Amino acid sequence: MPHEATSVPHEAVAVPHRAAAVDPVAEVRDLRVEVDGRAIVDGVSLRVLPGTVTALVGASGSGKTTTGLALLGEYPAGARVTGDVRVRADGHVTGGVRTGAAGLVGYVPQHPASVLNPARRVSALLTDIARAQVGHLPRGQRRAQARARVLRALEEAQLADGEALLRRYPHQLSGGQQQRVVLAQALLLGARVVVADEPTTGQDALTRSRVVERLAAVAGRGIAVVLLCHDLDVVRALADEVVVLRAGRVVESGPARRLLRSPRHAWTRELLGDRPEPPP
Incomplete structure (x- = not known):
């Protein structure tokens, strides 16, 4: 990516643009998740392509993690869920919001020790x-x-x-x-999809650059990466597609190069701090 991140060394994380595949490896359609009568995800749709990085960005409580975990068929206790979540691999399709795609979707949580015995x-x-x-x-x-x-x-x-x-x-x-x-x-x-939840939180610049390299290598093997992230420098270095969430809804989405350079929605511009990525 042409942007030089301020806290992630540019020379350590340059990622070539990956060509989009025709068929998505995972797809979310009109997902709605209600807890105690309140929608925490409301009508979210997205397509995840093999070998690409799709970044879900937004403030805390925007619905990033709930949307990412939906790919595994996991939701908050007592949630009422509607919509459709599908994961494809080797010609097979798993569907249904509660069906988790066992083995096809991997999850790297923000605190990995919590899932290691x-x-x-x-x-x-x-x-x-x-x-x-x-x-x-x-x-x-x-x-x-x-x-x-x-x-x-x-x-x-x-x-x-x-x-x-x-x-x-x-x-x-x-x-x-x-x-x-x-x-x-x-x-x-x-796994054909890896969901990485805030993988650089609390890490120094060198460690963050290594995380970027690691996830770029995973995408380079044809695996789709869904990045749940508030670190915009990491998003700039990695993402092919960006989905901007606010209060559980998608306010803007599109190719990372376009969206980060010329955001169209007022909330996206605010999220970027009025510092969209400059042209090369």
Whole structure:
């Protein structure tokens, strides 16, 4: 992207524009989520294309996380949900707002330690997934194949020295390492969409630039990334498409280069702080 982010080094995160695919890998149509009679998401629609980054941006309470979790079929307790959520992979389509696309959508939460079992080593967390995928192989090959899959997933998640890391417990890892272990779990499961929820919150500029590189690499493998983010520098560095939410509704959406450079809605201009991305 041509913009030089103020807090994410431009030379570390330049991401080539990815050509749009014809068919979306995930689609949300007219999603409405009500809790106690109040709509926290109201008529949201979006399409997520393979190999691209779709950024959902907005203030706190705008509906970003609720929309992102809808791709997994997860909603707040007691929510009344209408609309349609579909995820496609290998010619198969999962549909229905409550159906979660098991394995097809991975989720990297803002606090990754919350989804890692603190009593199990990283090797156990990942090997259980890998073993389930090689159960069809002869018994003598299963362990070696599972191990190879785990190490490959760690490499794809940009975790160096995987052998040593496998012996550690989650609490012995940094926040960035925990995040990458969760990402490795999603890659092992064969996720076609990865929802990343505020992946750079509370991190320094160098760590943020590495998160950008990591997610760009995931998109480069043909996996769709749905980025829930308030960090506009990260959005500028990564996003192909931007969806702007306010009070549960989409107020503007479109290609990142156009929207960040020439926002059309007053709320988008306010969100950008009257500092739209300058032309190259």
